[in-house]
Amino acid sequence: MAVTIKDVAKLADVAPSTVSRVIANSPRISDRTKEAVREAMNELGYHPNFNARSLANQSTKTIGVVMPNSANKTFQNPFFPEVIRGISSRSHQLEYGLYLSTGQTEDEIFEEVQDMVLGKRVDGIILLYSRVNDKVMNYLHQQKFPFTVIGRPYEPSMTDLTYVNNDNFKAAKTVTEYLLLLGHEKIAFIGGNLDFVVTVDHMEGYRKALTNAGIDLRDEYVVFHEELQEGGQEAVIDLMSLAERPTALIVADDIMTFGVMRMLAEMEMSVPDDVSIISFNNVTISELSSPPMTTVDINIFSLGYEAASCLIDLIHKPGIEPKQVLIPHKMIKRQTCQRLTPKLNEKAK
Amino acid sequence: MAVTIKDVAKLADVAPSTVSRVIANSPRISDRTKEAVREAMNELGYHPNFNARSLANQSTKTIGVVMPNSANKTFQNPFFPEVIRGISSRSHQLEYGLYLSTGQTEDEIFEEVQDMVLGKRVDGIILLYSRVNDKVMNYLHQQKFPFTVIGRPYEPSMTDLTYVNNDNFKAAKTVTEYLLLLGHEKIAFIGGNLDFVVTVDHMEGYRKALTNAGIDLRDEYVVFHEELQEGGQEAVIDLMSLAERPTALIVADDIMTFGVMRMLAEMEMSVPDDVSIISFNNVTISELSSPPMTTVDINIFSLGYEAASCLIDLIHKPGIEPKQVLIPHKMIKRQTCQRLTPKLNEKAK
C-alpha cells in the first residue's frame, strides 16, 4: 500500500532491519548509512506505520482516559476540559497519545476498559474520577494494569495504587472554619454525588470543623445532589424552606454554585448579605458570577498533568513504587462571604 | 504472551482462520463449530488484539478528534465537552473509538495530524473548528483523507468537503433584527477570533440586518476578542467608553457574555435596563447567569453527533458524495433583552 520500510531499504541499498535501527536511532549504525537511509526516507516520504510498530513492540504509546458516565451532566463540568488539558500537556511532552472512553453508562465504560486493556489498545489508563466501590477501578487493580486515579481510592486497603488528589478533607475543614470565624454557625453543606469519594471527604472535613467548634451537625443542613446546576437550585429550595435557615453555604462545586446563586436571586435573597457562599474548584468561569464567588482553587490542570506524569512513569518502570501525589489547594477570596452580623442572624430566623 | 487465536484454535481443534471467522461471525461457519470455538474462547479468556487486527485489516476503528490549539483558553469553553459528548455518543453506537489531539500550538497539531493519517492511527478525522486558511484542513483535503469539519470551510471552492454547521449568518441576522424590533439602533457586536469562520459569518449576518434596516454600520461598534472571558470584559470597556454608548450587545459566545455581564455589573450598569444582550451557543451554564441570558441554542450535541455520523459514512463508503449538514438553531428568550425606551435612549447619550 503505502511506502514501507522495505522500500526505503531497497532505495538506500540496505536491509530492512537497518532502516528500523535508523528509526530507533541505534548507535550501532554508522553515520554514513544513517544519512543515506534518512535521505531515502525523505525521498520516498516514508512514515512509520503505527499499528505495525505497536504490534511488534507490544506498546502503543497511548494512554486511555476514562471519564465518568457522560449520560448525566457530570461531564458538562468545565473541570473535565481542564484536567484533560493537563493530561494532554504532559502526554504530548512525553510523546503519548490520548484515547478517550465513549461509554455513557457504567457498564458500557467497563466494557470499553476491558477492551482497552485486553485488546492492548493503550499502555495505561487514567481514571478521571473516583467512585466508591468502582467496578472499573477494581478491575484495573486486579489486572495489575498500569493506571492512575484522579482522586483517592475509596478503600484504604488499596494502598498500592498511584493516585493524585487534593486534600479535600482539609480543604473542606478549612472552609468551614473560615465561615465559623466569620461568625456563622448555621452552615449548610451542599454536596455532590455521595458515590464519589471527594464528596465523602468534603463531608468529613465539614463535620470535623463543626465538631471541633462544638457545634452539632444538623441533618437538615446536609444535602447531596447529583446534577450540577439543577441540584444547586433544588438544594437551595430545600435549605431555605427550613424553619431556621442557614446563613452560610458550602457548595461542592462552582457550577453548582451558579445554580445556587441563581435560585437565591430568584428568591430575592442577596449574596453575601443574606447568605454567604463558598465552594470548590475555581473553574475559569467562577470569577464571572455575580458577585464573583469565593472558592477553593484545586489546581485542576496540575491534577491532570501529574496524573499523566505518574502513569507514564508507571508504564516505563513496571516494578516502581506506587506514588501518592497531593496537589495543593488555595482559597480564593472573592465576594460571596461576609461576616455574620447580629441583624442578619435575626433575619435568618 | 497473552492468549491468541492460535491457542483458541488448538483447544477447539480447528484452524486459526476458523477462529478468525467466528470472531467476524462469518455465515460460512457451521453453528456447531461456532459454539465450540466460542466455548474455547471463554475457557481461555481470549480477547482479540487490537493492533494485530488493525494491521491486518488496514482499519483502526478509531476516529481522530482535533481540537483548536488549547494553549489559549478557547478550549475552556463548555462547547467542547458538549460536542465531544455528541461525537462520543454516535461513535460508541457505531463502535468507533476516539483518539484526541494533544498539541497546544498550531504546528504541534499539524504534526500530530500528519502522524494520525500517515501512521494510519485513525480511520478518519473530525475537525472541531474551522479557521480561515487552516493548514490542517488544507492538508487533509489534499491528502483526500476522510474527515468532517464542524463549521464551514473558509473557501467556497472547497465544495467537496463534508461538514456540519449552523446557519450562523442567519442566526446573527435574526438576532440583530430582533434587537432592531425592540427599538435598538445602537447595536454593538462583540465577536470572537476573526480567524474562525463562524466569526465572519456572525459579522456578515449582523451587517446584513443593519443594512436592510438602513442603519449604518459603525466601526467602533464592532470589536473582536480572542480570549473568552477576558475578551468580554475588555470589549465592554471599549464599548462603554464611546461617546455614544450602544444600547444593545450581540456577543459571540455565552462564556464571553458572562465576562460582559460581570464588567457591566462592575460599572453599575444594569442588564437589561441599561443594555440588552443576546449571545450564541446556549451552553449548559448559560441559564444560570444573573439575569439568565437570552441566547441562540445551536444544538452543540447534534453538531458532534452528526459530524461523527457523516465521518463514519465517509469511511465506510469511500466514494460517497460529500454532504453538508445544517443543524437548526433556536433563539432562547430569557431575561437580557428589553425594548428600548426613549428614556433609556436619553440616558445612553
Next chain:
DNA sequence: ATGAAAGCGCTAACAC
C-alpha cells in the same frame, strides 16, 4: 556495523 529471518496476532485469498 549490517544482514537474514523469525515473529508480533490477526485476516483473507485460495484450496479442498
Next chain:
DNA sequence: GTGTTAGCGCTTTCAT
C-alpha cells in the same frame, strides 16, 4: 464448511 498459507509493516535475535 474448514484448513493452509501468505501477508499486514515493523522489531529483534542471531549471525557474520
